Amino acid sequence: MINNLIPNPDTIQVSWIYFQMLLLLTTPIHFLFMNAVLGSAGIATYLHFKGGGKEKKLAHRIAVFLPLVIAFAVNFGVAPLLFAQVLYGQFLYTSSVLMAVFWISIIVILIIAYYLAYYYDFSFDKLGNTGKWIILFSFLLFIVIAYFFTNNMLLMLLPEKFSEWFKNMGGTILASSDKVFLAKYFHDIFGAIAIGGLYVALISQFKKDKEGEVAEYGKDLGLKVFFYFTLINIIFGLWQFLTIPSNIRRGFMGGSGIASAVFVIALILIILALVFAWKKNLKYSAIFGILTVLFMSFVRDIVRQGYLKSYFTPSDLKVVSQYSPFIFFLIVFVIGIFIAYWMIKKAIEAFN
Template structure:
């Protein structure tokens, strides 16, 4: 029955594992930057609400948005290569909201840019633009979570027959809200870690001031990880029973990874609350990678019995992949170089 609503997938030029590896790798890069953008914006708004001055590190938000967009394209393309027949279908069902992401993203960037330019003047308009930009980014995340959950539940696609106008959302999914809240708290946590790293290695200040700033942001990292831990357990238990059980013994690899996620979260809290920057950094990166892999396993479990990328036809054309890898590596170097040129003058001034 489901086969009647799932489009025929395209062929692949090389083995599907290449695309899965690239999807996970590029998603981790995008996730780190996205967390710095959203989490950094939320932390800046938190300072505004408490009547405190916004840290100068927030002036880099527009640059981070540009980098996030650039590094968001590869994982989006790879998920369409492997799961395009699912992703395109869910995108069509929520097309009105989905197509709005492009103009909303442009507005979010300009809002962040105006805020960055007016930071030194303590402008009310600049602060309003920061709040607007953050709300728009939250909208984008909200729609991505909708699309991600909808794309792996083709049994819900029949709702399109009653609502073909492109305004379907997956809000009734029990895992939707914990997934979205988990996403937001993770962003704040990584932003706290990112600010601590920035203060340690790039900010010019006396040692005591730097130490205080590092400990303050590591506490944010640790505390929001505690909250994220709660939302994560809620998210885990809200998944369909077969998916939950895959991480509770039915799939040994998934179970081991879930145990590593839980242990890693505890270690993050311990290291962060003790002000240990390097162990917190290592554990934080490890946690992000683990969560990206767990996310992929959950996707495969949702689609078990319906579709596997291994079913895709391989036409054995490796040249496009080689060309992509060369351009991608060069692109990463260029992005790093441009970012260095953009932030070095600001570092010298700070």
Template sequence: MDPSSLIPEAIGISVQPIWLIVLSIITFSVHLLLMNAVFGGTAIVFFHSISGGTEISRSVSKKLPTVLALAINAGVPPLLFLQAVYGQFSYVSSILMAVFWLAVIGVLITGYYGLYFHNYRYNKLSSSARKFLMLAVLCMISYIGFMLSNKMTLMLRPDVWPEYFSDQAGFILNLGDPVLIPRFFHFVVSALAVGGLFVALIGRSRGDQDFIDSGMKWFSRSTLVNILMGIWFFMALPRDVMLIFMGQNMLATILLVAGFVLTFGMLHAGFTKNVVLATAATVLIVPVMATMRHLVRQEYLAPYFTLNTAPVSEQLQPLVLFIVSIILGGLGIAYMLKLMLKAERS
């Protein structure tokens, strides 16, 4: 069966795709930083609970529910931009894995509640109960990340969509794709690094060197391991996709070099315990990686769809409304965070 015959008609968009792609990369970068802080922070709380680092465990767990709320809200715009531009691929992948994808909502709500419960019942829970609860939350967040990786890779593989005709119940996953596992672990290890940076930033705001030492240890070691994960991920890509980073696409090649430079900057900052430099390098490398992710997606889908063939209606009003809304929303969130931090200090 010709896979292209299974792809729905392209969904029309209101503005030139470049606008949506740029906004997608920006908003996804914000979401990724926040979500990695939650994922990595939860893992660190769990491991410190096992090793007896109760002060770090207690302090970080107080921040996690708020950061998760921000991460969830920040995750909506990039998903909507993805569906606006690549909806004919995104919706199909959601249908193929419908059962697992719909379960993400319940798992997310349960994990969110678990973080709140762990925070507000911290002193009343036994040590073993806290460990079990954080392990459960960690597994839930891992499930969400793994399902997102499945969805994002499955939408790039129309060649495996015919599996639907032998399994129409919504239980199809992209487990046969050699890219899936290294991609997932690349993001998992990245989350541990960002989680460590999160701990170090808490320590810097408190003036606590123990927090900084512990956080930067997580940050530097995870970044070192993630170099291997990134190489594994890169080598697992199809040859034609890999080659765009080897000179066939100048932007992709420049981004790959920039990624290496920033990675070594992160390592230097981690081992020298320079929290400011580590933060700057991390904030810079995330949009670089997000742009590379877009170029990979574009190359995967090139045989079926290109941005210059997307139907455009040239209506700027929805884009203007979104930009105004996100600015006002951002100001509102910043004000609420200011009030929350003021209340915590008082």
């Protein structure tokens, strides 16, 4: 019965493994920028409400970078979403239709949040005390976007909920009633704030020779946020682990060599990141923090495949060989990476 509710997958031009590799490559990049946006907006809100000279300077530093980071988060979010649609389109398109009202509203919400971030940056001094409400509202909008994204990424994994469409054809079906949702959502939010702390610590180091007080304060605050929010997030991660289906959980506990290895490496990286954050070593905290995001994105992919295994695996996709569009895409993709690198480099030079 459930299989009848799942559309037939489209054919692909090359082997699914190429799209899988690109999905695993682009997802953590998007996560890093996305976490930097949400986390730094939350920290800027805290700084503005706390008040004080160095707090205001650090909040302004965040404000200057925020629109740029949002742009990178959005643009780097396109690729993993497209690759996920190629591999799991029959599930992701269906879940998007089921929650269509909320899914399409993300565009409007994002535009408003983006505008507020620009306004917060360009009118920082003029806004004065009002600035805290502007950045607070922008931060809350990002929280809402995360809520809808989490719903869709979970709903696509629950084909048994697709039949709810016959009772509700208004495009307002969500997965928030599922037992794993709250753990997954809070795990995403607290993880984003933790990585946002690392990001704030890093950008506070710009103009270190001219603004030493801001650099030291930003590093200290950022590492504290990263350390404590990561500790709290371990609890939400454990909660999520205990709520996912038992067959997936067993895979991480020895049932699958790959899943177990990825899980263990992710845990080791988290511990190393926490140790260096406690020692206030920004360089190695950032390195192990970034590697943690990388391996946790692998964990998420394994969980997704585990949820859908009884219905579909990407290896089931039929290939109708046509390599030229894929080769052309790879060329454009590589050029885009170099352009993005150049833009980031120039932005860093401008801020230094």
